[in-house]
Amino acid sequence: MQVLNRPWGAMHYRIDGAPTGPTVVFANSLGTDLRLWDGLLPRLSPGLRIVRYDKPGHGLSDTGGAASLADLAGDAAALIEAEAAGPVLFVGLSIGGLIAQALAALRPDLVRALVLSNTAARLGTAESWQARIDAVTDQGVAGISEAILDRWFGPSFRRSPDIAPWRNMLVRTPAEGYLAACRVLAASDQTEATRALRLPVLVIAGSEDGATPPDLVRATANLVPGAAFHLMPGLGHLPCVEDPAAYAAILNPFLAANT
Template identity: 40%
Template sequence: MPTIEANGVTLNYRIDGPPDAPVIAFSNSLGTTLAMWDAQVAALSGGFRCLRYDTRGHGQSSLPRGKFSVEVLAEDLAALMEGLGIGHAHVVGLSLGGMTGQALAAARPDLVDRLILVATSSYLPPVDLWLDRAQMVRARGMGSVAENVVGRWFTPLNQTSDGALATRRRLEEEISPEGYAACCEAIGAMDLRERIGAVTAPTLVISGGADPSTPPIMGEEIAARIPGAEFIVVPETAHMIAVERAETLNGLILSFLGGSAAAAPDRTGSGGPATEIADGLGRSRTLLGDAEADRIRAEAGAFGAPWQDFVARYAFGEAWGDETLPWKTRSLVTLALTAALGQEDEFKLHLRPALRNGVTPDELRSLLKHSAVYAGLPAGTAAFRWVREVLGEELA
């Protein structure tokens, strides 16, 4: 793969996709290489020009002497884009890559069209944890942290999957201890909280519901600080969302960047309704969770399958895919309407997704009281009962 001298570092990079297509720049996490984005490039490079690179000190990118900051990593990406003649791009970053994306969007808004921040944080103390980890890998190598790191990156059911095993192999074999340690020190010293309020790019923040490294509360804080940012939690998912839930992330990226049908045609060339249905199915799995989406499809059977395709295409494709309203607002509207109409099954189906989309218990209570004023007290009483039946002690 080619390299380029940018910001005093040799960066290994790769570009896939049509030369005249919109650019997506991918920035990788700590302890990975550009290969972590393989599934995204496979899905998106039909309609986008996908730029990915190894962060300095990772993979085949060099590591200049001396310490550096997350802001310097953002300067690396800016210099890479400018060196390749890319004036602006959508930026997608996971973990350290998301930190890089935040710093870049704050400092160089001219370069960032839309920003997608995955499993990341703007501030990640304690600093001693990062200094201790840096010291460990310098003394004992990458194998000393591999098991613990991959154990936090993937949920227990997926820790022996092909994706997890490949991620661990790259961590141990393709990441230099010094490069990893230097990035640990940069993360420990990072505090972007006051800076990201200056981000003007439309922003989507995605957290894994079971991520112990950068839990949803960190993603929620980023979304609260960036004006107009949208926040989504992918349930039953740990840190390495790009690998563990690749199809879900691909669907979210496509939706946020304008929809799969328009922005990234079906790579088989078929396009049309099949692509729209697939896009809706991916969005329904993100909203409802894999288990619930699979249950609904299974219960529909062969007779109901065309109806479920219709729902996927229009409810989750057209309605939930419309970017005009954020998902939290749509959840509130959905709960209010289903409560008013007495649609118990639909109300219960959308209750937990609403909480994952950022609706708080206090907001839920206020919504039901407000709805009851206009829909009737019996409707409000029923809705409060349905909440107790679904959430029970969780609201105590």
Template identity: 40%
Template sequence: MPLIYLPELRLHAHVTGPENGAPLLLIHGLGQDHQLWQSLCDRLPGHRILSYDLRGHGASDCPPAPYSMGSLIRDAERLCEHIGLKETVVIGHGLGGLVAQGLAVKRLDLVRGLVLSHTAARIGFSSQWQDRIAKIREGGMAALHDQVMERWFGRAWRDAPGLEAVSARFLATPAEGWAGCAAALSGSDFYQTTATLRLPCLALAGTGDGATPADLVRETAELIPGHRFGLIRGADHLPMLGRADEYANAIKTFLSEIGHI
């Protein structure tokens, strides 16, 4: 899996599928990396799929915090240009969903459609993110681990499918990288810009998601005329793990309906 050398940093990217496959760009959320998408990639073998580790995450470089949302969007834009992806459907989860929205607003030539998975036009408030950043600065990633896992998986998080890998990736995330991306989230509100989008969009939510509740996801979806909304009953924040088939089938149906196959 190559490192993509951009002018000021290196991003760890992973490309799978046939060169002539319909392109997908997968953008993970805060405290994870591109491996979050493995189960979905396995279920979409005919597509050309680019996934990568956000700056400050996984094997990508970790510049000093804070990061701007504009820099995260620019990273995705430059990766698409480097790999040569156009007319791409972008699937963004959590923080990755905001990056996806921003990329679509900025570069409609690159983005043909969106899958906004367990995300919103704004997630949380600045004061909440600043408090979490302070805790990470003081106690490292372990300081927020249990709280985040419960928000993602619910009260029975210790028995959640995929917990071991998710937990390990969260704890391995550099505190500087987490704080940098959390700062980007802290200052981002895309309600007005996302409302200008006119493109195919599927929004996915889970009734058991404590991080981005279904009503918040639906509110964002309703900003985009003609959107599709999929509610996965009983699903937590990471249905690509515990509900992999149902999650992939919803995305396959959407891709088929818009002819992105």
């Protein structure tokens, strides 16, 4: 088990794959930990060095930090500086994709290409996130979990027994860590910074995504000249969970071209 010491505490991370291959860093969504990518990893092209980590207040990382999006990008930058010999390809989903955009804007020396999955330059509004904060403060994460799962997954997956581990992962997220990330999301707008990015970008959306609808994701792709956009039919907010083989089929050519 690997830990990077940060000003706010211990950040848990894991390295898989080739010990000396090109490094690809994965950043998770709100309410999930680095196991989000478990189904995808065996389907990635061989020879890659895969780095995953848990945001503050998620998974096995300490609760703390996450005062701003720049702080979360700083955590990612510190991990890359500690574990990569050069710029990486960074894959971020939802808030992980927002972190990816901020990292590329603040530390372009550390990022060679981006994959922005089920994310946008601005996720929701300050008012919508305050409503989420109020609901979690009142009911806990478990109290709003079914509504979140409805936004996360397409109808078929939602009705299957495979939903159980993801419900458990969500409800076991500490409320303090979940709320801290919500406050970051409420205050973050990367629109102008993302418009200024000039690097290879792949953008992925799910047609049934109730958290980041496809039109919102496509609008973010349109901010970056040359960005490629892929819509995954029938899938929701976490397509790497619902259909990891189809997700890998989109991701692998981009990784091969940019690592």
